[in-house]
Amino acid sequence: MKPRAGWLVAGLGGWGLLALPPARAVLEASLPGHMVGQIGLLVAAGWLLGRSWGPVTPGELGGWNRYGATGLVVAIFTLAFWILPLSLDTALQDPAWETAKFLAVPLLAGLPLCRSWSRLPGLARALLWAHLIPMLAVMGWIYHEAPVRLCNAYLLDQQALLAWTLWGIAAAITAFWTIRAFLGQAPLRKTIYLGERP
Amino acid sequence: MSQPDPYQPDPGIGRSERGVVLAYMATSGAVLLLMMVLGLIMRLDQGELLGMAPDWFYRVLTLHGTGMVGIAGLAGAGIMWYFLRQYVGLSLAVAWANLALFLAGVILIITGIALGGYAGAWTFLYPLPANPMGMWDTGGAASFLVGLLIIGVGFLLLHLDCARAIIARYGSLGRALGWPQLFGRNDGKAPDAAVVASTMVLIVNTLGLVSGAAIVVMSLINLYFPAFQVDPLLAKNLIYFFGHVFINATIYMAVIAVYHLLPRYTGRPWPSSNKAFLGAWTASTVMVIIVYPHHLLMDFVQPQWMLVMGQIISYTSGLPVLAVTAYGAIVNLHRAPIRWDLASALLVLSAFGWAAGIIPAMVDATIVVNQVMHNTLWVPGHFHFYLLLGTIAMALGFMAWMVRTYGGARESGLDQLSFWVYAVGGVGFVGMFLIGGREGTPRRFAEHLSGWIPYDRWASLFAALVIAATAVFVVRFFAGLRRAALTEA
Numbered sequence: 001m002k003p004r005a006g007w008l009v010a011g012l013g014g015w016g017l018l019a020l021p022p023a024r025a026v027l028e029a030s031l032p033g034h035m036v037g038q039i040g041l042l043v044a045a046g047w048l049l050g051r052s053w054g055p056v057t058p059g060e061l062g063g064w065n066r067y068g069a070t071g072l073v074v075a076i077f078t079l080a081f082w083i084l085p086l087s088l089d090t091a092l093q094d095p096a097w098e099t100a101k102f103l104a105v106p107l108l109a110g111l112p113l114c115r116s117w118s119r120l121p122g123l124a125r126a127l128l129w130a131h132l133i134p135m136l137a138v139m140g141w142i143y144h145e146a147p148v149r150l151c152n153a154y155l156l157d158q159q160a161l162l163a164w165t166l167w168g169i170a171a172a173i174t175a176f177w178t179i180r181a182f183l184g185q186a187p188l189r190k191t192i193y194l195g196e197r198p
Numbered sequence: 199m200s201q202p203d204p205y206q207p208d209p210g211i212g213r214s215e216r217g218v219v220l221a222y223m224a225t226s227g228a229v230l231l232l233m234m235v236l237g238l239i240m241r242l243d244q245g246e247l248l249g250m251a252p253d254w255f256y257r258v259l260t261l262h263g264t265g266m267v268g269i270a271g272l273a274g275a276g277i278m279w280y281f282l283r284q285y286v287g288l289s290l291a292v293a294w295a296n297l298a299l300f301l302a303g304v305i306l307i308i309t310g311i312a313l314g315g316y317a318g319a320w321t322f323l324y325p326l327p328a329n330p331m332g333m334w335d336t337g338g339a340a341s342f343l344v345g346l347l348i349i350g351v352g353f354l355l356l357h358l359d360c361a362r363a364i365i366a367r368y369g370s371l372g373r374a375l376g377w378p379q380l381f382g383r384n385d386g387k388a389p390d391a392a393v394v395a396s397t398m399v400l401i402v403n404t405l406g407l408v409s410g411a412a413i414v415v416m417s418l419i420n421l422y423f424p425a426f427q428v429d430p431l432l433a434k435n436l437i438y439f440f441g442h443v444f445i446n447a448t449i450y451m452a453v454i455a456v457y458h459l460l461p462r463y464t465g466r467p468w469p470s471s472n473k474a475f476l477g478a479w480t481a482s483t484v485m486v487i488i489v490y491p492h493h494l495l496m497d498f499v500q501p502q503w504m505l506v507m508g509q510i511i512s513y514t515s516g517l518p519v520l521a522v523t524a525y526g527a528i529v530n531l532h533r534a535p536i537r538w539d540l541a542s543a544l545l546v547l548s549a550f551g552w553a554a555g556i557i558p559a560m561v562d563a564t565i566v567v568n569q570v571m572h573n574t575l576w577v578p579g580h581f582h583f584y585l586l587l588g589t590i591a592m593a594l595g596f597m598a599w600m601v602r603t604y605g606g607a608r609e610s611g612l613d614q615l616s617f618w619v620y621a622v623g624g625v626g627f628v629g630m631f632l633i634g635g636r637e638g639t640p641r642r643f644a645e646h647l648s649g650w651i652p653y654d655r656w657a658s659l660f661a662a663l664v665i666a667a668t669a670v671f672v673v674r675f676f677a678g679l680r681r682a683a684l685t686e687a
Contacts (some may be wrong), residue, residue, distance in 0.1 A: 123292065126358040130404065134412035141416055147425045181361065182372045 004052045011048030015106055018042060028092060031151060031158035032165040035083050039105055043079070046110015056118050067124070071116030078108040085150040092153045129177060133170050140166035202465035204537060205603040210284035213686065216604060218293045220683050222276030223597045225297065226269045227672040229304075230590065233265040234668060238661040244646045245654030253333060255644035256317035260342075264307055264320040267445055268349060270585060272300055273593035274451030275356060278399065280596075281392035281454045286363035292355055299352030306345030314338015319642070321441065322346075322414075324433035328421045336421055343421070347414045353444075354407045357400040364397055371397055375483070376476035388471035391457040398483045399447045405487060406443030409436050431499055435490075442490040449552060449584065450482075452592035453523055456545050459599055460527060463542040464534035468526055475526075478518035485515040495568040505565060512563030517556075524553045540613040540671070541602060544595030547621055551587025555580060558632060573642075575653075576635025583628040586664070587621075594620075594668070597675045604685055605678030616670040623663030630657035 017023055018041055027038040065071050081087060082105055091097045117125070144163035149156055211219075236258050242248035243255055250258070279293055310316040315334035318326045327339040361371070368374040368389060374397040376388035388394070413436035419426050461468045469475070491508030494500045527549040536542060558580035562571055571577070601607040634653040639646060646654055 123289070123355070123359055123362055126362060127355060130354055130358060130408060131411070134408050134415065137412045138415045138419075141428070142419065142426060145426050145428070181365065181370065183370055 004054055006052075007048050008052035011045050011050075011052060011106075014041065014045040014048060015102075018045065019102055031088075031154040031162045034088055034154075035162060036165055036169070039079070039082060039101075042102065042105040043110040043113065046106030047114040048110075049106060050111040050114025053115065056115055058119070060115070065112075065116060065119065067121060068116030068119035071112035072120065075109040075113045075116070078104055082109075089151050089153050129173065133174055136166045136170035136173075140164070140170070202462060202535070202537065204459065204462035204542070204599070206462070207603055208280075208284055211280065213683070214290055215280075215283055216600075217683050218290060218297070219276050219280045220600065220679060221297055222272055222279070222293075223593070223600065224676065224679060225301070226273035226276065226593060227597060227675055229265055229269045230273075230593075231665070231668060231672055233262050233269065234661070234665045236262040236265075238658060238665060241654055241658040241661055243644065245651050245658050246646075247655065247658060250644075252644040253315070253317060256319070256333075256642075257311050257315065259642065260317050260319050261308065261311050264342075264346075265304075266585070267320060267441075267448075268300070268304065270448040270452075270589050270593075271353065271444060272297075273596075274448040274589065275353070277455045277593065277596050278360075278392070278396050278451040279356075281458050282360060282363075282396045285390055285393050286360075286367045288363050289359050292359040296352040296356040299348050299355070303345040303347075303349035303352070306341045306348065310338045310341030310343075310345060314341050316342040318342075320346075321437055322417060323437065324413075324417060324428050324430050325420065327417055328424055340418060340421055343414050343418050347411060347418075350407045350410050350414070353403065354411075357404050357407070360396055360400045361404070364393060364400070368393070371401060375480055376471070377480070379471060380473055380476040380480060384471065384473060386471045388476055391468060391470035391475070392454045394470065394476065394479050395450055395454050395457070398479050398486075399450050401483055402443045402450075402486050403447045406440045406447070410440030410444070413437055413440065431497065434494060434497065435500075438493040439490045442493060443486060445581070445585075446486050449589045449592075450486075450519070452548075452589045452596075453519075453552070455592050455596040455599075456523065456527065456549060459541065459596065460530055460545050463538075463545075464530050464536045466530050466534055468530060475522050478522045481518045482515065485511050485518075489515040492563040492568075495563070495565050496572055509563055509565050512560055520553055520556060524549055539598070539602070539609055540617055540674075541595045541599035543614075543617045544591045544598060544620075547617075548588050548591035548595060551591055551624070552584050552589075555584025555588055555628075558583060571635060573640055574635040575631045575639045575641050578641055579628055579631030579635050582631055586628060587624045591620075591624075594671045598671065601675050601678030601682050603682075605680075605682030606685075607674060607678040612670060613674070616667040619663050620667035620671075623660045623667060626660035627657055627664055630654075630660060 018027070018038065024038070027033045027041075061070075082101055087097070087101070091101045120128075140163040143150070143159040143166070146159060150159060239248060239250065240255060240258055240262065243250040275296070279288060282288060314337050315330075316327075316338040317333055318330070318339065322339075322343060327343065328336075330339070364374045365371065372378075374389050374393050376394055379385060379388040389397075413428075413433055416426075416428050416433070420428055457468050457470070489508060489511040491500065491504040492512045493508075495505055495508060527546065531546065558576065561567055562576055562580060598607075598613075602609075630653045634650060634657070635641075637650060637653070639650040639653065
């Protein structure tokens with residue numbers, strides 16, 4: 001099998017597996033499983049599909065994705081919408097929303113991220129990682145301190161569990177980059193300065 | 199013995215690079231003067247020589263504190279960028295972006311204070327911003343906090359760019375700190391002092407800024423949705439971790455000017471590839487991060503081990519780098535054919551200001567003393583000491599050297615007079631804070647009892663002297679700025 005076909009099979013396969021009722025039932029049974037697990041895996045499936053398009057080139061999409069900015073914005077807004085408590089709740093109650101989630105997250109978040117991430121200047125990627133850490137911490141705090149249940153489908157203890165999950169991810173990202181920056185090879189070596197052509 | 203020529207331009211710095219550094223220093227100089235005037239107004243008001251409404255006193259206090267920390271950071275960043283750029287490929291666009299974000303943040307902060315009435319000090323301690331008891335509106339506090347956030351993003355961008363460039367050249371932050379030479383055989387090829395110091399600063403400041411961003415966003419959410427409450431102790435820990443690291447980093451950035459410029463005046467190199475120097479910077483990297491609980495010694499609910507750690511590490515935190523800097527400066531100066539001018543005098547003064555300013559800090563970091571002294575003028579006494587006579591003296595010295603080297607500024611008798619006025623005025627000014635603290639004058643009080651007023655009045659006089667001398671330095675800098683920016687080195 002050619003590599004591109006391999007990525008396509010992996011992407012479609014992962015997407016299909018996540019759509020199976022048992023997988024959905026397991027992941028959607030808890031708030032962390034739904035928001036972090038299922039949505040994270042759907043992003044990964046979309047990313048694999050994006051890899052099947054072949055190498056990322058500067059001229060693709062007719063120049064509409066310079067420096068990967070457009071794709072990044074689309075992905076961020078898509079994720080911001082689908083991690084809202086209201087979106088998660090409605091997806092559990094309304095099959096049309098569930099279908100929309102399964103289409104939107106891989107195609108409008110995972111796939112654009114794949115085609116855009118490597119085109120972002122190294123410094124922009126570093127800034128996004130650096131901002132992700134405090135924002136995960138803040139989001140964890142919001143779920144931990146919320147005085148009411150934010151989702152109808154999940155109890156308060158699930159919000160606390162999600163908070164600890166998000167704090168754990170923030171800690172893991174911090175540890176990874178700290179170790180890599182101190183001991184590893186240069187992660188940002190191929191850098192394009194902001195304002196310069198890649 | 200022939201005198202060295204300290205005014206040799208650096209070949210790695212072109213007009214574009216010099217332009218951004220001069221813009222940093224010009225902004226810092228102009229804002230510094232303005233903030234100094236605000237400081238004088240506060241001291242005059244406390245000394246009952248000027249009548250100011252108490253609500254305006256706290257607004258001025260907020261603007262003065264935030265502004266001074268900001269420009270100390272900006273001036274330090276300018277110095278760091280100038281010297282680090284000679285070793286690694288820093289981005290000009292990022293340096294300009296940081297300055298633009300800084301100015302945008304300043305506008306928001308001034309708007310929040312002047313129009314929104316925010317007067318909760320730079321510390322924005324939870325839950326004060328959301329509970330002003332009618333003193334300011336929500337928009338004012340939000341404008342202040344968003345301004346801080348934007349300035350933080352700019353500095354984060356700058357430090358990430360430093361990290362990118364340093365890792366690209368040296369492979370890892372550990373190698374940039376000279377760990378192979380520190381922990382293994384010293385081949386004498388450790389990175390330059392500017393690289394070591396910049397690496398330390400980017401590590402601690404990135405952590406500080408990330409923590410600061412988290413608590414600022416949490417405070418903003420609490421401002422509009424009070425039901426989302428923050429653990430006050432967690433909030434104070436995050437705020438003081440961020441604040442402590444940021445203000446300490448300013449001096450660690452600015453001290454690069456001492457390492458690089460003083461040897462040009464004495465004709466002696468400043469050895470940095472030795473285990474003492476490298477060990478000191480690595481030790482300080484860790485200690486600056488873990489020492490911040492000394493700001494919370496009065497918080498009885500803080501875990502006791504953190505308070506004990508805060509005291510012990512305070513005794514050791516500043517010492518390694520301070521020792522290698524102060525000792526290095528003395529060794530560098532001893533019987534050297536130094537060429538005294540405004541820049542060299544200010545740089546030597548800065549080594550004194552840093553070294554001496556740490557002593558009252560250590561006194562206050564002792565728990566039994568802190569219980570009595572922390573809410574007195576002793577604390578502003580210590581930080582004004584090492585900022586006014588340390589960090590700012592380094593920045594002013596660097597600015598004087600820049601316009602002399604690139605702008606051809608001439609020495610004058612006024613330089614020497616201004617230097618001594620600055621030094622004497624500065625020591626007198628911080629001395630009045632310390633004596634006031636010893637007498638039990640509370641800090642952050644708009645009104646003072648009659649027994650404290652004489653110190654306020656003497657402080658006002660010394661502050662006026664410092665402002666007059668600083669005005670000479672800044673005007674001198676601006677007079678040579680255009681030529682320094684445009685000349686082909």
